[in-house]
Amino acid sequence: MKPGTAPHNQTPPRWAQRLLSWLHPSDTLEEVQGDMEELYGWWYKERGRLYANIRYLISIVSVMPPFIRRRQTRQNYRQPLLIHPAMIRNYFKAAFRSLSKNKLYSFVNLAGLTLGLGVAITLFWIVRFEYSFDRYHSKADRIYRVNSIDRFGEQQPHIHQTIIKTLKTQFPQIEKAANLYGWGAKTVKAGTKIFNQNNVFFTSGDMFDIIDAEWIEGSPKQSLNARGNVVIDDETALKMFGGNAMGKTFRFDNLTDLTVSGIIRKLPVNSEFPLQMIISWETLKQLQPEFKNEDSWGGGDSMDQGFVLLKKGASAEPVNKGLTSLALKHQDDTGIAKFVLQPLSEMHFDTEKDAYNYSMSKWIIYSLACIGMFLILIACINFINLATVQSIQRGREIAMRKVLGSGKGQLIGQFFGETAILVFVAIVFGSLLAANLIRYSSEMLNTQAAQSEIWQGSTIVFLLILGIAVTFLAGIYPAVMLSKFEPIRALQSRLSVPSGRGVSLRSKLIVLQFVIAQVLVICTILGVKQVKYFYSKDLGFEKSGIITVAIPDRNAANCERLRSQIMQHGQIRDVTFGLTTPASHRNHWWGRIKHHAFADGEETFRIQHVDTNYFDFFHIPLVAGRKLTSTDTTSELGTSKENTDVIINEKAATDLGFKNPEKAIGQKLEIWGSKGTVVGVVRNYISEDLKSKLMPHIYFYTTWNLQLASIRIDPQQKAAALAVIEKYWKAMYPNHYFEAKFLEDDITKFYDNEKKLSNFLQLFAGIGILIGSLGLFGLVSFVVTQRTKEIGVRKVLGATVPSIVKLLSKDFLKLVLVAFIIAVPLAWYAMSRFLEGYTYKTDIEWWIFAMAGMLSVVVAFLTISFQSIKAALMNPVKSLKSE
Numbered sequence: 001m002k003p004g005t006a007p008h009n010q011t012p013p014r015w016a017q018r019l020l021s022w023l024h025p026s027d028t029l030e031e032v033q034g035d036m037e038e039l040y041g042w043w044y045k046e047r048g049r050l051y052a053n054i055r056y057l058i059s060i061v062s063v064m065p066p067f068i069r070r071r072q073t074r075q076n077y078r079q080p081l082l083i084h085p086a087m088i089r090n091y092f093k094a095a096f097r098s099l100s101k102n103k104l105y106s107f108v109n110l111a112g113l114t115l116g117l118g119v120a121i122t123l124f125w126i127v128r129f130e131y132s133f134d135r136y137h138s139k140a141d142r143i144y145r146v147n148s149i150d151r152f153g154e155q156q157p158h159i160h161q162t163i164i165k166t167l168k169t170q171f172p173q174i175e176k177a178a179n180l181y182g183w184g185a186k187t188v189k190a191g192t193k194i195f196n197q198n199n200v201f202f203t204s205g206d207m208f209d210i211i212d213a214e215w216i217e218g219s220p221k222q223s224l225n226a227r228g229n230v231v232i233d234d235e236t237a238l239k240m241f242g243g244n245a246m247g248k249t250f251r252f253d254n255l256t257d258l259t260v261s262g263i264i265r266k267l268p269v270n271s272e273f274p275l276q277m278i279i280s281w282e283t284l285k286q287l288q289p290e291f292k293n294e295d296s297w298g299g300g301d302s303m304d305q306g307f308v309l310l311k312k313g314a315s316a317e318p319v320n321k322g323l324t325s326l327a328l329k330h331q332d333d334t335g336i337a338k339f340v341l342q343p344l345s346e347m348h349f350d351t352e353k354d355a356y357n358y359s360m361s362k363w364i365i366y367s368l369a370c371i372g373m374f375l376i377l378i379a380c381i382n383f384i385n386l387a388t389v390q391s392i393q394r395g396r397e398i399a400m401r402k403v404l405g406s407g408k409g410q411l412i413g414q415f416f417g418e419t420a421i422l423v424f425v426a427i428v429f430g431s432l433l434a435a436n437l438i439r440y441s442s443e444m445l446n447t448q449a450a451q452s453e454i455w456q457g458s459t460i461v462f463l464l465i466l467g468i469a470v471t472f473l474a475g476i477y478p479a480v481m482l483s484k485f486e487p488i489r490a491l492q493s494r495l496s497v498p499s500g501r502g503v504s505l506r507s508k509l510i511v512l513q514f515v516i517a518q519v520l521v522i523c524t525i526l527g528v529k530q531v532k533y534f535y536s537k538d539l540g541f542e543k544s545g546i547i548t549v550a551i552p553d554r555n556a557a558n559c560e561r562l563r564s565q566i567m568q569h570g571q572i573r574d575v576t577f578g579l580t581t582p583a584s585h586r587n588h589w590w591g592r593i594k595h596h597a598f599a600d601g602e603e604t605f606r607i608q609h610v611d612t613n614y615f616d617f618f619h620i621p622l623v624a625g626r627k628l629t630s631t632d633t634t635s636e637l638g639t640s641k642e643n644t645d646v647i648i649n650e651k652a653a654t655d656l657g658f659k660n661p662e663k664a665i666g667q668k669l670e671i672w673g674s675k676g677t678v679v680g681v682v683r684n685y686i687s688e689d690l691k692s693k694l695m696p697h698i699y700f701y702t703t704w705n706l707q708l709a710s711i712r713i714d715p716q717q718k719a720a721a722l723a724v725i726e727k728y729w730k731a732m733y734p735n736h737y738f739e740a741k742f743l744e745d746d747i748t749k750f751y752d753n754e755k756k757l758s759n760f761l762q763l764f765a766g767i768g769i770l771i772g773s774l775g776l777f778g779l780v781s782f783v784v785t786q787r788t789k790e791i792g793v794r795k796v797l798g799a800t801v802p803s804i805v806k807l808l809s810k811d812f813l814k815l816v817l818v819a820f821i822i823a824v825p826l827a828w829y830a831m832s833r834f835l836e837g838y839t840y841k842t843d844i845e846w847w848i849f850a851m852a853g854m855l856s857v858v859v860a861f862l863t864i865s866f867q868s869i870k871a872a873l874m875n876p877v878k879s880l881k882s883e
Contacts, residue, residue: 010041012056020060032063096421105386106422108778112771113426113474116379117466118433119767122441123372124462125434129449130360132270133348137212139309142175144316144341146306146323147353150604155340157353159306161281161291163326163339167306171322173314178206180273181284182303182356187552187737188277190240190250196737197236199276199356202284210309211273217246218262227282231262236276252279254552254735255287269448272347272357303354308341316341358446363834364757371764374516376466378768380474381509382775383419386782387478388506412479419475423467431463444756444763477505507815510779513772514819514856515826520765521852522827523834526844527758530835533690533842534751540685541582542619545573545715546743547722548581548708549729552736556703559611563709565728571714571721576617577706579609583687583747593698594670597657605652606687606695607671609702615647615682617710623650624661625680628701632679644700647680652696671698689750690840710743769856773863776812780864783808784871791871804872809864816860820853827852 011017017033024032036059043052100106134140146163149155159179167177181202188197208220216234223231230252237245237260245260252258258279267275285291310316323339330336342350351359435454442450551559556577563575579589589607612628615621625647632645646669648656653664661681669676676698684694713721726738784791791804828844835841 010044011037012040013053016053016056016060020063023060024063036060036063104781105778108774109383109386109422110426110429112379112382112774113422113470114429114433115767115771116375117423117426117430117470118437119375119764120372120466121427121430121434121459121463122437123368125438125452125454125459126441126445126447126449127365127369128458129270129452130348130365130447132452134211134270134272134344136268136270137344139210139212140344142310142312142314143210143344144308144310145344145347146308147340147342148327148336149338149340150336154604155353157305157342159304159339161304161306164306164308166326167308170326171319173310173319174308175311176206176209176309178204178210178307179281180207180305180307180356181281182305184303186253187735188240188250188252189254189735190248193240194735194737195239196739197277199274200279201275201277201356202279202281204281207307210307213267213275214265216263216265220262223262224278224280225282226261226280227286228257228259229261229280229283230258231264231278232260233264233266233276235266237263251735254733256283258283269451272344272355274357303356305354305356316343360445360447364445371520374520375764375768375771376470378513378516378771378775380470381513382771382778383422383474384477385506385509385775386778387415387475415479416471416475419479420467420471423471423474427463427467441760441763444760446753446756506779510776510812510815511819511822513775514816514860515823517765517768517772518820518823518852518856519827519830520761520768521855522823522849523831524758524761524765525848525852526827526831526842527754527761529848530838530842531751531755531758533840534754535748537686537690537840539583539747540620540683542617543583543743543747545712546581547711547713547725547740548743548746549711549725549738549740550736551577551706551709552733554704554706556706558732559706559709562728562732566711566724569721569724571717571724572711573714574613574617574712576613576710577611577708578614578710579607579702579705579707581708581710581743581746582618582620582685583689583743583750591671591698593696595656595667598655603655603696605648605671605698608697608699609705610699611703611706612701614699617712620685621683622647623681623683624653625665625678627680628699630701632701643675643677645679646676647682647699648678649682649697650684651694652698653678653681655696669698676700686840691838693839769859773859776860776863777867780808780812780867784867788871788874791874795872801869801872805865805868808868808871809861812864813857813860816856817853820856823852824849 020033020036021029036056039059040052040056043055134143137143145157146159146167147155147157148159161179164177164179167174179202183200183202185196185198186200188195203224205220205222205224208215208224218231223229232240232245234243237243240250241248241260245263247260249257249259264275264278267273281291308319310319320340323341327336327338347353347355348357348359349362349365351361353359438454439450442448559577563577566572567575589609590604591607592602593605594602610628612630615627628645628647648664650661653661656664656667658664658667664678664681667678669678682699687695687697711721711725722740725740730738787808791799794804794807827849831844835844
């Protein structure tokens with residue numbers, strides 16, 4: 001007799017039944033329970049409950065070991081092992097049948113998993129690439145960059161060659177030290193070819209004792225030991241000379257001739273040292289006289305960086321202590337309060353410092369990793385939800401398997417097999433999707449991950465781990481839940497989706513899905529708003545319709561000749577010359593300005609060399625004093641003791657202690673040993689990007705450092721204006737490469753990373769909503785199937801299509817609204833933290849959250865309505881026949 005067949009009022013107490021289940025052997029428990037339950041009913045009927053309870057307890061004791069001998073059952077049939085090949089084959093055969101039978105749910109699950117896994121694989125490749133920077137160097141763990149910290153706490157990698165020379169001799173922990181000076185892009189003339197060569201550097205052979213490079217011809221010790229020597233990579237050699245470049249000579253920037261003394265293999269793209277043309281340090285001394293004095297502690301350039309290689313076993317800590325003492329000793333000459341070693345492994349993620357290659361914030365990398373995990377989680381939630389609602393349809397299948405002898409482990413194995421098949425197919429499709437996404441994603445994030453080798457051993461390991469993790473995460477709950485079904489209830493069609501914890505869990509999972517999706521949407525909308533704010537913000541000067549071209553010789557006479565020639569043409573409206581434009585990331589000059597008002601006696605100002613037309617050209621208004629004139633001193637700073645008339649901006653006047661700019665007129669300043677008198681104050685403008693703080697500026701009239709021409713053109717005649725500029729520029733500088741840029745484009749590039757990240761978020765927020773909508777579509781399809789007869793009855797009784805749609809939609813839409821309420825504070829916190837990094841930023845307004853909420857509700861409603869309307873329009877007769 002099976003347990004549970006006696007009338008309810010004649011069953012033993014629950015505590016007694018539980019005691020029996022604890023104390024009796026499990027292999028005969030079911031049989032003994034049935035027999036004792038039948039005896040309890042007879043005792044109850046003959047003598048009452050008290051007597052029946054006493055006899056039941058005595059019987060429990062009598063069937064306890066060691067009072068009974070356990071039955072040694074012999075099974076003629078031995079259940080096969082779960083991992084037996086035949087069982088595995090059976091699992092997969094059954095899994096394929098189940099998946100083919102439920103095509104809609106299989107497609108929804110496969111599509112969701114493919115999208116989630118495709119994104120995860122793409123982001124894995126990007127994150128792996130970013131973390132691989134400079135790991136290929138054999139001594140990477142011993143390589144450090146020497147950074148300087150000024151008295152204002154700003155840390156930059158500006159190191160003069162004298163410091164590196166001192167490190168070699170005074171620090172026994174250091175094995176090698178070298179300077180690396182980056183000159184960016186320069187004009188190169190090889191035979192009749194003239195082109196712009198990127199990634200030009202100056203260094204010594206010691207640099208290649210620190211970093212790794214494959215030498216095709218030449219050697220570090222010999223190739224960079226003499227003036228005029230240059231080493232190029234194999235791609236540059238092919239471009240310049242067709243490949244056979246060793247010993248050949250070319251003209252460099254119309255300044256000197258260089259001879260190829262070595263060729264190296266092109267360095268990997270995941271390197272902070274994009275060395276394509278490396279010129280000997282002795283040549284730099286020839287081209288830049290200030291580098292001849294190796295005992296000078298002054299100066300320093302943002303692209304003059306120093307690197308050291310520590311000896312094996314040496315620690316950076318004692319070196320840092322010694323560097324602090326060294327900085328204090330020479331602080332009057334350098335203005336540096338401290339030197340510090342920065343590990344090579346940290347350089348790529350340091351976005352606050354100047355770099356030879358691009359930098360990637362760890363905040364962005366962590367965000368990418370989180371997006372990948374969230375999308376996989378959304379896809380797994382889809383699988384769990386659809387698997388649990390399918391459980392009703394599969395109840396009889398499970399019951400028959402149990403009746404025919406399948407154990408719990410075998411059933412779990414079968415359901416895991418189904419999950420594994422889906423995950424495997426999704427990984428295949430996801431990998432194909434990722435192979436296409438990686439290029440698009442790399443462009444959006446300004447990373448070179450697409451140029452790296454993506455199919456490495458680590459990719460296979462990641463896919464294996466990802467497949468196992470997703471299979472377990474998505475399959476564990478449905479497998480265990482389905483394996484617990486009672487055969488009798490299933491065969492009697494009395495199964496239903498659990499009304500307690502089951503519904504609650506499914507509701508929570510739907511809410512979690514849409515919380516993630518809505519956080520992504522809110523962050524995306526705010527990101528787009530911030531980028532638009534960047535582009536529309538008034539910078540305080542005129543930037544439209546302006547073309548910039550370099551002035552190679554910086555000669556004032558040639559500048560005036562070029563101005564007069566191009567101004568004769570109607571397409572050209574105005575011209576000015578200066579060190580750089582008002583807003584630029586190039587040619588930054590900084591100087592320590594001395595004045596008694598400063599707390600430390602001096603403060604760092606940004607220095608700008610301009611001509612007399614500069615402020616009128618850029619529409620930068622004067623708020624006090626006068627403009628610069630051609631009669632003002634033009635002597636080179638630091639070499640002349642003559643008084644120089646200067647203009648400052650409002651920020652500089654404030655720093656001098658004058659809220660009223662008029663009172664700053666006549667103030668005496670000192671810079672690099674030269675004297676300056678403030679004759680004018682101009683209005684503040686944004687001179688870098690909107691992430692940077694407003695800096696004090698000082699302007700000098702100059703005729704010796706005019707490096708850039710800014711030309712305002714007729715916007716209706718761009719092509720004709722460019723042709724005029726190129727004609728006269730090339731006539732004046734025939735041996736240089738002509739490159740014209742629009743100022744607006746240059747300023748727009750300040751925010752390339754933000755723009756690309758915004759596009760990236762838009763893409764993956766859309767994918768997140770799509771995956772969530774697929775899951776919602778599957779759930780609604782199941783609900784419609786289960787309630788087909790109910791819908792038919794309602795229609796017969798007069799229910800309208802809108803009322804039926806409302807009936808099927810309201811519960812799901814409530815969950816979407818709950819998700820929105822949870823998502824709002826999470827998204828607000830995330831974006832508040834993100835905007836903290838910007839000096840100028842947009843506001844987080846209420847309509848951003850409202851728009852995201854409406855978007856989620858509309859998408860969810862359209863997804864639900866598709867199936868709901870279809871069910872509502874069905875003929876009631878067919879609906880009623882369906883059951």
